[in-house]
Amino acid sequence: MNSLKSQVFILIVLSIFGSAFGIKCWACRSDSDPKCGDPFDNSTLAIADCAQVGELPHLPGVKATMCRKIRQKVNGEWRYFRSCAYMGEPGIGKDERFCLMRTGTYNIFMEYCTCNSKDGCNSAGLVRVNALTVAITTMILVFMTRVFQ
Structure with missing residues (x-):
């Protein structure tokens, strides 16, 4: 589970910084x-x-x-x-x-x-x-998968 949280966090950070450069x-x-x-x-x-x-x-x-x-x-x-x-x-x-x-x-x-x-x-x-939209949607889907298992 910690690995999944780390991956989601990295995805969010990359999407935010990726759009800030230009x-x-x-x-x-x-x-x-x-x-x-x-x-x-x-x-x-x-x-x-x-x-x-x-x-x-x-x-x-x-x-x-x-x-x-x-x-x-x-x-x-x-x-x-x-x-x-x-x-x-x-x-x-x-x-x-x-x-x-x-x-x-x-x-x-x-x-x-x-x-x-x-x-x-x-x-x-x-x-x-937007990359941030993709990241948030991914987080929601992961959360929903964990809740309904």
Whole structure:
């Protein structure tokens, strides 16, 4: 029983610290991978750890701390870009439900969304399971198994 408690404790600690080091974001472009568009299909994509993404040459010392999704229409063609973000503010007024929108001449439209509420938040509605939720669910199941034996 002590070994089981130790394993559950380690799982909880790892899930808490694992999420504290940085955000993970989807990184893709719909012009090279159609699954990157909307609806988003991450079945063949790996999620990028933004803490591991290098600095940009034009932003020395700035680290990626958010995710972003860019949706743009150029001459009638939609393109989607998902990546780690270095600058900006999540959503508008910190409300991630809202994105910045810009229009231009020659039928150009751009929507720029940033978020940092959870890993993979630039997936456009994909519900992801938090590691802490998995740990708590595991604890409950272990407890229930022990009680009803």
